[in-house]
Amino acid sequence: MSVVLEDKKQAFLANFVAKSADKDSSIAKQEALKALENLEFPTTRDEYWKYTRVGKITNANYSQSPSFNVSDISRYLVEGLGAYLVVFVNGFFSEELSEISQAKGITICPIAKARKEHVDEFDQHFGRLSKHESQFFSAVNTVYNTNGVYLNIEKNSVVDKPIHMINLTDAANAAYNPRNLFIVEENAEVTIINSYETISGSSFTNSTTEIYVNEGATVDSYILQNQSETSKQVNEIDVVQKANSIYTANTVTLNGELVRNNYNIEVKGQGCKTNLYGLCLTSGNQHIDNHTIIDHIEPNCESNEVYIGVLDDSSTAVFNGKVFVRSEAQKTNAYQQNKNMLLTDDASAYSKPELEIYADDVKCSHGSTTGQVDEEAIFYLRTRGVSELNARKMMIRAFANEILENIKIDALRAVLESKIDERFS
Amino acid sequence: MLSIKNLHASVDGTEILKGLNLEVNAGEVHAIMGPNGSGKSTLASVLAGKEDYEVLGEITLNGKDISDLAPEERAAEGVFLAFQYPVEIPGVSNVNFLKTAVNDIRAFKGLPPMLAKDFLKLLKEKRALVELDKKLTNRSVNEGFSGGEKKRNEIFQMAMLKPKLAILDETDSGLDIDALRIVANGVNKLKSADNATIVITHYQRLLDYIIPDFVHVLYDGKIIKSGTKELALELEEKGYDWLIKPEMAQ
Ligand SMILES: Nc1ncnc2c1ncn2[C@@H]1O[C@H](COP(=O)(O)OP(=O)(O)OP(=O)(O)O)[C@@H](O)[C@H]1O
Ligand SMILES: [Mg+2]
Numbered sequence: 001m002s003v004v005l006e007d008k009k010q011a012f013l014a015n016f017v018a019k020s021a022d023k024d025s026s027i028a029k030q031e032a033l034k035a036l037e038n039l040e041f042p043t044t045r046d047e048y049w050k051y052t053r054v055g056k057i058t059n060a061n062y063s064q065s066p067s068f069n070v071s072d073i074s075r076y077l078v079e080g081l082g083a084y085l086v087v088f089v090n091g092f093f094s095e096e097l098s099e100i101s102q103a104k105g106i107t108i109c110p111i112a113k114a115r116k117e118h119v120d121e122f123d124q125h126f127g128r129l130s131k132h133e134s135q136f137f138s139a140v141n142t143v144y145n146t147n148g149v150y151l152n153i154e155k156n157s158v159v160d161k162p163i164h165m166i167n168l169t170d171a172a173n174a175a176y177n178p179r180n181l182f183i184v185e186e187n188a189e190v191t192i193i194n195s196y197e198t199i200s201g202s203s204f205t206n207s208t209t210e211i212y213v214n215e216g217a218t219v220d221s222y223i224l225q226n227q228s229e230t231s232k233q234v235n236e237i238d239v240v241q242k243a244n245s246i247y248t249a250n251t252v253t254l255n256g257e258l259v260r261n262n263y264n265i266e267v268k269g270q271g272c273k274t275n276l277y278g279l280c281l282t283s284g285n286q287h288i289d290n291h292t293i294i295d296h297i298e299p300n301c302e303s304n305e306v307y308i309g310v311l312d313d314s315s316t317a318v319f320n321g322k323v324f325v326r327s328e329a330q331k332t333n334a335y336q337q338n339k340n341m342l343l344t345d346d347a348s349a350y351s352k353p354e355l356e357i358y359a360d361d362v363k364c365s366h367g368s369t370t371g372q373v374d375e376e377a378i379f380y381l382r383t384r385g386v387s388e389l390n391a392r393k394m395m396i397r398a399f400a401n402e403i404l405e406n407i408k409i410d411a412l413r414a415v416l417e418s419k420i421d422e423r424f425s
Numbered sequence: 426m427l428s429i430k431n432l433h434a435s436v437d438g439t440e441i442l443k444g445l446n447l448e449v450n451a452g453e454v455h456a457i458m459g460p461n462g463s464g465k466s467t468l469a470s471v472l473a474g475k476e477d478y479e480v481l482g483e484i485t486l487n488g489k490d491i492s493d494l495a496p497e498e499r500a501a502e503g504v505f506l507a508f509q510y511p512v513e514i515p516g517v518s519n520v521n522f523l524k525t526a527v528n529d530i531r532a533f534k535g536l537p538p539m540l541a542k543d544f545l546k547l548l549k550e551k552r553a554l555v556e557l558d559k560k561l562t563n564r565s566v567n568e569g570f571s572g573g574e575k576k577r578n579e580i581f582q583m584a585m586l587k588p589k590l591a592i593l594d595e596t597d598s599g600l601d602i603d604a605l606r607i608v609a610n611g612v613n614k615l616k617s618a619d620n621a622t623i624v625i626t627h628y629q630r631l632l633d634y635i636i637p638d639f640v641h642v643l644y645d646g647k648i649i650k651s652g653t654k655e656l657a658l659e660l661e662e663k664g665y666d667w668l669i670k671p672e673m674a675q
Pocket of ligand 1: 459467509
């Protein structure tokens with residue numbers, strides 16, 4: 001590595017040192033520290049980062065996280081959801097803003113606390129899925145994370161209400177590394193919402209989440225990215241699924257200057273279902289990049305993946321979805337689709353759905369479409385008296401609906417629908 | 426009601442309508458016939474406000490020049506086009522779209538949105554008029570509809586919007602005999618002394634049900650002959666050659 005690059009890397013890492021005061025002696029941290037000696041900033045020469053430049057993240061100067069003074073977070077809540085709330089501001093856990101009543105069969109706590117109080121569970125799971133040895137941002141997170149959510153759902157427990165994690169920033173330019181660990185034991189069921197919002201200013205969020213979906217368990221997860229238009233985010237989600245489990249992720253990106261999501265799903269048991277749904281609505285110069293990997297290792301599993309983009313102004317959306325079907329994974333059903341609607345000539349979509357199949361008895365399909373709004377349909381609607389604005393809104397909503405209709409929580413769907421409508425009025 | 430004077434329309438430099446004149450009074454039914462490609466659907470689109478054409482000439486509706494109005498403004502003024510090829514719009518429900526249409530038109534006229542119960546009542550009433558299956562009204566606009574179902578849906582929408590000037594572009598094509606009767610019946614029931622209908626058709630058959638006051642022949646972008654309903658019978662018998670040939674000889 002050149003001296004200049006090395007200096008740049010050290011300068012970037014220096015943003016985080018002061019904040020990682022918490023004692024973490026995990027093996028993963030040691031591994032990540034070691035990996036960081038050699039890992040460099042990703043560049044577009046790496047296939048994995050081909051369409052996304054990280055300069056906006058790595059060249060920025062971040063302010064030291066100030067103490068925050070936030071008392072009203074009502075506008076970041078989902079009305080009528082009635083969820084467990086775990087709130088972080090500038091990466092710091094806020095006990096006052098959170099509402100974590102303890103219930104039977106579930107443990108929800110800040111990960112910093114779990115590190116001390118649930119040592120065995122923590123050590124068995126932390127850093128076993130994250131890509132900290134090969135991915136720069138994952139390594140940074142593994143070394144410098146300050147806090148996040150630790151979740152343990154006991155065998156056969158059905159969590160009575162959703163768990164809503166709210167990540168807020170309120171600083172000129174905050175940088176933080178949220179780290180989450182979710183362990184969902186056999187036949188347990190849980191719904192997790194993770195939202196990222198900005199109170200003021202800008203931020204760089206470098207999040208890593210590890211999720212263990214054990215035998216027969218069901219996890220419904222939602223990620224809602226709605227940060228300020230100057231905020232950046234890299235988000236890694238590493239999942240392992242055991243037999244007969246169902247993992248569903250809905251990723252909705254409404255704002256942010258640069259957002260990169262990396263899903264890595266290992267399907268390590270028979271009879272599993274994996275659903276990955278994504279919707280991004282971009283405008284301005286936004287750049288949204290969704291990378292997903294679903295690795296079918298065992299037979300008789302099903303995966304469904306649909307990502308939809310509605311791209312306005314001169315924004316960009318990238319989709320790269322890889323599905324591996326290993327030689328043992330016979331009778332796999334894998335479906336993958338990416339659809340983009342370009343609202344202007346300046347918007348661009350890069351789409352790369354990929355299937356790598358090593359088994360012979362499988363049903364797999366993938367596809368990708370990029371197009372404009374159907375002007376014939378707009379004309380048709382307008383001849384009936386529908387205003388042009390409403391006609392366009394209807395067409396966009398109809399396009400986005402393929403994802404929205406998968407959202408099982410009515411209150412959340414309603415919030416998203418109104419945010420989308422707002423966006424186009 | 427509708428007055429068209431010296432209407433020209435071209436697209437990408439090709440002139441399709443070449444100086445067309447037409448007067449339609451309230452209470453009248455006009456049939457427009459003519460060979461394929463003569464410009465009938467183009468006329469319908471231009472009247473509905475399609476923006477792809479370069480248009481010259483004058484179009485007035487009840488004395489008001491509508492040639493610069495957007496399609497939705499023309500709809501609010503009472504223009505309705507039943508499409509020759511209704512567009513399928515996946516994901517947009519028939520009912521929701523009609524509710525928006527009705528209320529956008531009301532907003533244009535400075536009226537408050539229609540009450541939900543009044544809208545449902547209207548919906549039920551008009552659905553019955555064209556005997557449209559309830560399931561179809563709840564589905565996405567025209568998506569997966571059969572050819573005949575699409576045409577019936579057009580007349581259903583027309584019934585919902587109560588236009589002053591309805592233009593039906595080959596609404597009869599693709600309809601079975603019963604559907605043709607039902608659709609024609611619907612059109613006749615909606616007819617009144619202060620609205621007018623233009624039916625574009627190739628067949629006399631429809632005109633047995635919807636009896637026109639005038640029949641026009643559109644050829645090469647112009648109306649080359651107008652007459653009464655007997656003209657349609659004559660065309661059915663003789664085709665268009667006898668009208669076109671002398672024209673070509675000129
Ligand atoms: N967008 C366009 N670009 C080029 N030519 C066009 C366009 N739209 C229509 N035309 C041409 O204009 C002519 C008139 O078309 P139009 O659809 O109005 O005919 P029509 O009388 O309705 O025919 P039909 O009886 O087959 O429905 C045709 O020759 C058609 O090819
Ligand atoms: Mg036609």
